[in-house]
Amino acid sequence: MDALLRDHLVSVVVFLPLAGAVLLLLLPRSAASAARNIAFGVSVLDLIVSVPLWTRFLVGVPGFQLRERIDWIPQLGITYNVGLDGISLLLVMLTTVLTPVSLLFSLTHVEKEVRGYSVAFLVLETGMLGSLVALDLALFYVFWEVMLVPMYFIIGIWGGPRRIYASMKFFLFTMSGSLLMFLAILFVAIRHHTATGAWSFALEDLTRMTFTGRVETYLFLAFALAFAIKVPVFPLHTWLPDAHTEAPTAGSIILAGVMLKLGAYGYLRFALPLFPDAAMRFAPWLGVLGVIGVIYGAMVAYAQHDMKRLVAYSSVSHLGLVVIGIGAFTTMSLSGSILQMVNHGLSTGALFLLVGVLYERRHTRELDAYGGIAAVVPVTTALFLIATLSSIGLPGLNGFVGEFTILLGTWLSPHRWWSAAAATGVILSAIYMLTLVQRVFWNPLVVEENRKLTDVRPSEFVAAATLVVLMVWIGVRPNDVLDRIRPAVESLQKSVAARQVALHESARPEISEVRR
Amino acid sequence: MIGPIPLSHVLLASGALFAIGVAGALLRRNAIQIFLSIELMMNAANLALIGYGAALGTQQGQIIVFFVIAIAAAEASVGLAIFVAIFRHTETIDVNKINLLKW
């Protein structure tokens, strides 16, 4: 057992939820409460097991750590090849935190097909964790797809009234993107085989390839499209509000908290190192789309009457900021973007959770149905307020650190005006989020039913408070996180810069070649 | 040359038979007429096989024709049985009127 945890810690973290899912399938279908508790227990256990990842991770060391490598399909050069750097470490931790939080919320609020629900969540967790640690493109693609199916069912079975439409839309959008990515992966691997005579899908091998001209552009676009749909970058965001509105609360938390981040993560992990030249050429476009996303998301969010839709559009806006940071490509802006991914996961997760708390009591998410409930549900109000302040970037909370780092980092890049535009978005987010709080919690209490609202239950409180604690922690001690991000970001920038230099020095060969 | 008849004449006749067969199979609407057209196509192939066999001086061509004739006979028996079965239902073997399935 010790050896397992020592040498295969990453694999244990990734596959523990899947093992839990298999265990659940052995239970009778009617054992709802057992299924609920087991699923929650497994996710907590996974969180506990994942803590050593954080402690054993060597801060300040670039490159991947805690690696494992086993041949999977040797004939095709596909390996089970996993490892962590600062970027994946943070998102893995975010995943292992948010999954028990969302399951804890579901403990009291899901009645239908509990066993299936729990299985779907645990499989989803394995899919997300696997995508985050995979260093082999084929393996990554497998996990990436594994992640889609449970979310499709979570939205489609346990969702709201328009759930079938929303789940189909979600599935088809994300799937179409990833199929093109699959073809691009295959193409890169074939080029590698032609050049070296060996099959490999390992990221390290494939990043040694150099692509030029149109080929690189097309390959980059295939990858970028898949990830941009997931983020989602404007104008590919239309699936998101539907998916969020219809998804059950826990599904929204995971969707906003982790799955959207995987788009940005995939871009940083795969698209950038594989096609640095094209990525740099398209970076200005990315930044512009990010700016549009920030402003557009904020304005549409302001116009919403449905709380969940409002938070969903605020995600479009906040992730636009992340995209700007990636497009600017300075050390600081990149670090900020990665930190902001975590921040957004925490704050939006908490917001969806608390909207879910209100919805479970009143069965409506209309802003107008609430108002003046601060006195009725003080604890909910306090938690919601902290999440809101985190989301709009109040100093002392995590959101401020992330946003500020991105804005400053972008200001240091050649694209200063993005920073200005993004700052507008931050101000707009303060407007619509505070309006939301005002209309829900403070305005005069006109709807009589709201007097009978009950405050958070202990389980809901624990779930939300966990996230609040993390918000404060990152807000107060951001360097705990940033120190882990920086080496990863710097090595990313270094590799991109080195390859760009090499590319421009060589006489741009038409056919790709492998640099040893 | 196959005796007094040049190979090209045999091939022309076979090609014409095949063309007539294809046209008949595509244009006719009565199942039996379609089937007869298909038989024409097969016999066009037979004629070409015999012609080539004689011109190239191998017997394979003629031997193959026996196989084809045997298969054509088997096909006829299966086909006619199917026509009878469908006539019992619809009282017609006009393929335009047999349209339970979308076609």
Add this chain to the structure above:
Amino acid sequence: MTFAFHASDWLLLAPELFLTAMGLLLLGLSVALGKTKEDFLAFLATVSVGITGALVAFVATRPERATPILGGAFVVDNFALFFKALVLLSLALTVLASARYVGAAPYPGGEYYALLLFSGVGMLFMASGNNLISIYVALELMALSSYVLAGYFKAEPKSTEAALKYFILGAFSSGVLLYGLSLVYGAGGVMGLPELAKLLASASRSNLLMLGILLILAGLLFKIAAVPFHVWTPDVYEGSPTPVTAFFSVGPKVAAYAILARIFYVAFAKFHADWGFVVALVSAATMVLGNVAALLQSNVKRMLAYSSIANAGYALLGVLGFRTEWGLWGILIYLLAYTFMNFGAFTLIILLESKGYAGESVSDFNGLAKRSMPAAVVMLLFLLSLAGIPPTAGFIGKYYLFTAAMKAGYAWLAILAVVMSAVSLFYYFRIAAAMFFTEGSPAKLKSSYALSAVIAVCAVGTLVIGVVPQPFLEVLKSCVLGR
């Protein structure tokens, strides 16, 4: 040319001979037993297929199979053995899936199983065919049995109509194929594939030869249901008894791919520039039309018919990629995957079919998850695999086919195939949504041991090839033509 017959030739044909004998026995028993003891007949048919499989395994160990047999008419190379195994697999699945269905129908079962076995004999010969004329005869044996199987429910107007359509278009296509054969024969007076390859290597292009090759291609494209020779497929699939449809969608198609690959890889390789272009266009048209038409269907059998047309288009990528070993591997692994996943999906329809034509409309799948969770999950697995989502067999198959296409320089076709796979998600997931997201009839599903076994085999095959493909890929490596 001399015909050399050896006694050992018959030994190598033991599987075919045995299956023929069992088919005749079943036919005789059917006359004697009529509509009684059908379970026994089904059992007998299953055992026959099993023993034939053992005989194939026995043949695989014989050293004599290195040389072609019966004067070069047949060859028992690894490629042939792979397809024989695949044909027998689909045959065994069909017999098992038919038992309850045929037992409930008012027609004698013995004839049904006999026809299935005869059709199987034809397919086994097709897998080995090494000479255009032996291939043609084998193809006809398979086809004539299939026509009757399509119309087996002769009191059902739909079934006889399917038989009529299948027969007319099938006979037409074999006429076209035959005429193509005669023209190719005219090029040099030989019919054996290796001899043809030798002859054509030094021959120049002639218009008649090209026409011959094209007509042969057209005849074979009909059998695999590629556009524009696909029109029979939806009607025949919808009208035929469902187990027969399941059989049509795998067995004959697999066998047709065997001869398509063998003829074009071995004999006509020299003129690949000419037929390659045609095959590429046909593949593109097949993928597009199959997937787009499937979107519009509300009958699941028709939908799966169009989906199988689309799948034929993907598999043609393997024919195009024949210049690297990936093309052949792609065809083999994809057809193996396809047999499991497609047959599995059709078996689910049989399971739902209680009386008449229920189980055919998408709405019959409503709420299947409530009625039987395992059935719904397994169907989902087949749908995911058909759509090519990892980790399932369909993904591995597509992986090989796309690689083959890209290696052969048909990147545009691979892109089209991927786009079309995305389109296919629409209709596959309509069934998934019906099963999991909607309410349906509360009636319990009635399964039988045989049906459960078929579904289990298909599900395990689909999943295992997807998760641990390595052993299967090792087998593929040895499946080279001529060895």
